[in-house]
Amino acid sequence: MKTAICDLLGIDLPLLAxxxxxxxxxxxxxxxxxxxxGGSMFTPEQLETELAWIDDHIQGRPYGVDIIVPERAxxxxxxxxxxxxxxxxxxxxxHRAYVDEILAAHGVSPATQTGTDGLAxxxxxxxxxxxxxxxxxxxxxxxxxxxxxxxxxxxERGKAAGVPVxxxxxxxxxxxxxxxxxxxxxxxxGTEAGGHCGEVGTLVLVPEVVEAVAPIPxxxxxxxxxxxxxxxxxxxxxxxxxxxxxxxxxxxxETAPHTREKFLAATSRDTVRSKGRTGKPSRQLKSxxxxxxxxxxxxxxLPMPLQTLISEPALRHVDAxxxxxxxGAQDLATYWVGQxxxxxxxxxxxxxxxxEMASDYxxxxxxxxxxxx
Amino acid sequence: MKTAICDLLGIDLPLLAxxxxxxxxxxxxxxxxxxxxGGSMFTPEQLETELAWIDDHIQGRPYGVDIIVPERAxxxxxxxxxxxxxxxxxxxxxHRAYVDEILAAHGVSPATQTGTDGLAxxxxxxxxxxxxxxxxxxxxxxxxxxxxxxxxxxxERGKAAGVPVxxxxxxxxxxxxxxxxxxxxxxxxGTEAGGHCGEVGTLVLVPEVVEAVAPIPxxxxxxxxxxxxxxxxxxxxxxxxxxxxxxxxxxxxETAPHTREKFLAATSRDTVRSKGRTGKPSRQLKSxxxxxxxxxxxxxxLPMPLQTLISEPALRHVDAxxxxxxxGAQDLATYWVGQxxxxxxxxxxxxxxxxEMASDYxxxxxxxxxxxx
Numbered sequence: 209m210k211t212a213i214c215d216l217l218g219i220d221l222p223l224l225a226x227x228x229x230x231x232x233x234x235x236x237x238x239x240x241x242x243x244x245x246g247g248s249m250f251t252p253e254q255l256e257t258e259l260a261w262i263d264d265h266i267q268g269r270p271y272g273v274d275i276i277v278p279e280r281a282x283x284x285x286x287x288x289x290x291x292x293x294x295x296x297x298x299x300x301x302x303h304r305a306y307v308d309e310i311l312a313a314h315g316v317s318p319a320t321q322t323g324t325d326g327l328a329x330x331x332x333x334x335x336x337x338x339x340x341x342x343x344x345x346x347x348x349x350x351x352x353x354x355x356x357x358x359x360x361x362x363x364e365r366g367k368a369a370g371v372p373v374x375x376x377x378x379x380x381x382x383x384x385x386x387x388x389x390x391x392x393x394x395x396x397x398g399t400e401a402g403g404h405c406g407e408v409g410t411l412v413l414v415p416e417v418v419e420a421v422a423p424i425p426x427x428x429x430x431x432x433x434x435x436x437x438x439x440x441x442x443x444x445x446x447x448x449x450x451x452x453x454x455x456x457x458x459x460x461x462e463t464a465p466h467t468r469e470k471f472l473a474a475t476s477r478d479t480v481r482s483k484g485r486t487g488k489p490s491r492q493l494k495s496x497x498x499x500x501x502x503x504x505x506x507x508x509x510l511p512m513p514l515q516t517l518i519s520e521p522a523l524r525h526v527d528a529x530x531x532x533x534x535x536g537a538q539d540l541a542t543y544w545v546g547q548x549x550x551x552x553x554x555x556x557x558x559x560x561x562x563x564e565m566a567s568d569y570x571x572x573x574x575x576x577x578x579x580x581x
Numbered sequence: 582m583k584t585a586i587c588d589l590l591g592i593d594l595p596l597l598a599x600x601x602x603x604x605x606x607x608x609x610x611x612x613x614x615x616x617x618x619g620g621s622m623f624t625p626e627q628l629e630t631e632l633a634w635i636d637d638h639i640q641g642r643p644y645g646v647d648i649i650v651p652e653r654a655x656x657x658x659x660x661x662x663x664x665x666x667x668x669x670x671x672x673x674x675x676h677r678a679y680v681d682e683i684l685a686a687h688g689v690s691p692a693t694q695t696g697t698d699g700l701a702x703x704x705x706x707x708x709x710x711x712x713x714x715x716x717x718x719x720x721x722x723x724x725x726x727x728x729x730x731x732x733x734x735x736x737e738r739g740k741a742a743g744v745p746v747x748x749x750x751x752x753x754x755x756x757x758x759x760x761x762x763x764x765x766x767x768x769x770x771g772t773e774a775g776g777h778c779g780e781v782g783t784l785v786l787v788p789e790v791v792e793a794v795a796p797i798p799x800x801x802x803x804x805x806x807x808x809x810x811x812x813x814x815x816x817x818x819x820x821x822x823x824x825x826x827x828x829x830x831x832x833x834x835e836t837a838p839h840t841r842e843k844f845l846a847a848t849s850r851d852t853v854r855s856k857g858r859t860g861k862p863s864r865q866l867k868s869x870x871x872x873x874x875x876x877x878x879x880x881x882x883l884p885m886p887l888q889t890l891i892s893e894p895a896l897r898h899v900d901a902x903x904x905x906x907x908x909g910a911q912d913l914a915t916y917w918v919g920q921x922x923x924x925x926x927x928x929x930x931x932x933x934x935x936x937e938m939a940s941d942y943x944x945x946x947x948x949x950x951x952x953x954x
Binding site for chain 2: 209210211222379380381398399400406407408409410411412413415416419430431432434436437439440441442443444445475476477546547548550551570572573575576577578579580581
């Protein structure tokens with residue numbers, strides 16, 4: 209296949225795959241797509257290990273790194289020193305108590321008494337510039353930023369290294385700002401997407417953004433888990449697609465088994481755009497956790513990054529209990545996923561997903577072309 | 582062009598156009614698409630006049646009628662007699678007062694003192710079976726129902742007359758129910774749509790519904806205002822598209838001039854899915870009216886059809902004032918429109934819209950086909 213993004217990244221299939229799991233990254237790139245490692249959950253040492261492993265296994269195929277995870281972007285601009293104690297002190301007692309109340313209602317011990325109330329988590333957050341040092345010491349072919357305009361240091365280092373910088377947007381106006389800042393590839397992510405997203409549907413956002421930033425290449429994102437949706441994205445003017453959710457149910461992904469089961473069973477209506485995880489609206493699987501933050505009378509979710517400091521440790525605690533069979537924790541468990549989850553109904557290997565998307569793409573192109581016969 | 586819906590309806594272009602304006606219906610059908618008259622705002626006598634005019638002007642080209650407007654569906658099933666006085670008595674004083682408060686804040690006289698508080702409006706609502714009598718006395722080629730499973734009488738009359746019955750759905754589960762009830766064409770309408778809509782994006786909903794109801798033809802709807810989006814819809818497996826918003830800015834549509842201006846200026850983020858107009862979530866242009874119903878502490882919108890009985894007369898009163906230049910009323914004015922409004926930036930004749938969509942469609946198909954060269 210041939211699109212602007214295939215030429216730019218040296219790939220056969222205009223399919224970019226975001227994953228926190230190195231195996232997914234490698235398998236996608238080996239199958240002709242382009243794996244992007246979500247790097248911000250790692251310490252610099254861990255990221256080094258992951259990228260070295262990728263270099264050892266990817267047979268020279270291109271891959272990329274996504275560095276600043278959305279929920280920390282606000283606090284973690286390079287050069288801004290973060291006072292974690294001050295951050296933690298800024299969390300109202302009401303919110304800590306509410307988290308404990310949600311957990312208790314599902315038989316889960318309170319986060320405040322299990323060392324999971326944010327301090328250890330906050331202390332583990334690496335500075336993004338250290339992660340950038342690691343990323344640029346590897347032969348990456350793309351660096352991406354998931355929320356807001358990339359920090360200047362990322363844009364400069366990308367330019368210096370000849371590595372295109374990509375950024376996600378949920379609105380036409382943001383795309384224009386990103387391009388003005390020097391971003392090379394725009395990822396137009398519709399409201400269907402897992403994680404942080406806006407309110408505009410992919411089918412409207414993509415042509416809007418393409419028109420606004422041409423000739424900058426635009427990747428379509430949000431709800432895309434099949435080849436027919438890839439073909440639709442190209443029809444809309446995108447140069448390729450950016451995917452995330454679809455890899456979460458592959459055996460190569462380190463998705464918690466109880467969460468994978470929930471994903472396989474979920475319909476497209478089982479996700480919700482909620483502020484309850486990070487303080488900004490992000491799409492995730494509905495669970496009693498997301499419902500608790502939408503309840504009338506519930507505390508208003510805290511601004512970034514404070515909500516993460518109460519939700520993330522609690523939900524990791526929940527995941528650990530869920531993995532050991534705790535029914536209440538399994539009920540509470542949730543993770544970011546897009547509306548495409550309704551089309552993800554069986555476990556397939558990463559390579560099979562890529563191959564099926566390629567073949568489904570070709571069928572869809574055929575179907576469209578035939579209408580003009 | 583050739584798709585299942587072109588064959589079924591005898592049209593050249595798989596483009597269905599919903600409009601309350603007979604001129605739009607005729608122009609779309611004459612240009613090779615398929616016009617569908619939204620008939621439920623009319624009395625039986627008015628509908629007869631409109632359809633007779635269409636028959637006189639459409640040169641034998643096929644067209645359809647959409648009968649049960651969403652906001653009345655709940656109360657207006659055939660055979661259910663409606664006690665309008667009881668309905669009006671069921672509207673809490675708090676809601677009447679709140680409407681007057683919103684109007685007063687914009688210098689608009691209170692609905693309760695201007696004979697626009699619902700009674701006259703409620704009395705003007707025709708029974709849908711009388712509208713069906715009128716519709717089936719004309720050579721319609723499609724009858725559509727906009728919310729919920731069509732009443733049995735519509736399905737039976739459609740079958741007897743050999744007229745396919747279409748129904749709108751916003752979820753896979755609803756599509757399955759509709760097909761089980763005997764519906765011939767499913768309109769899978771994503772969250773981008775103007776009017777009543779669900780939460781699932783068109784890009785996800787269409788392939789989900791297509792897979793669930795095959796071989797029943799599916800029309801894609803929600804945000805579709807360009808040919809590239811038509812091509813995307815066919816790639817997703819749809820047999821064609823169902824459009825509404827895009828016709829509102831044509832000169833043939835009877836859109837109020839101040840509303841047309843707002844539409845032309847709006848971006849895709851200027852719409853909101855709100856219960857404030859009908860009691861069920863429907864997408865409309867943001868205005869102080871929609872904001873008032875989202876305000877913390879505002880009364881919860883009433884269930885269908887009660888909210889319509891307070892909102893519709895008030896907003897018609899607002900539109901009348903706005904048309905005469907009342908600034909507060911122009912500010913308040915709103916109407917149903919989808920996120921595609923962001924792509925609707927100039928006034929074009931209905932025929933030009935059709936021709937541009939056809940040509941943009943062909944370009945998009947080319948673009949997609951070239952990727953496999």
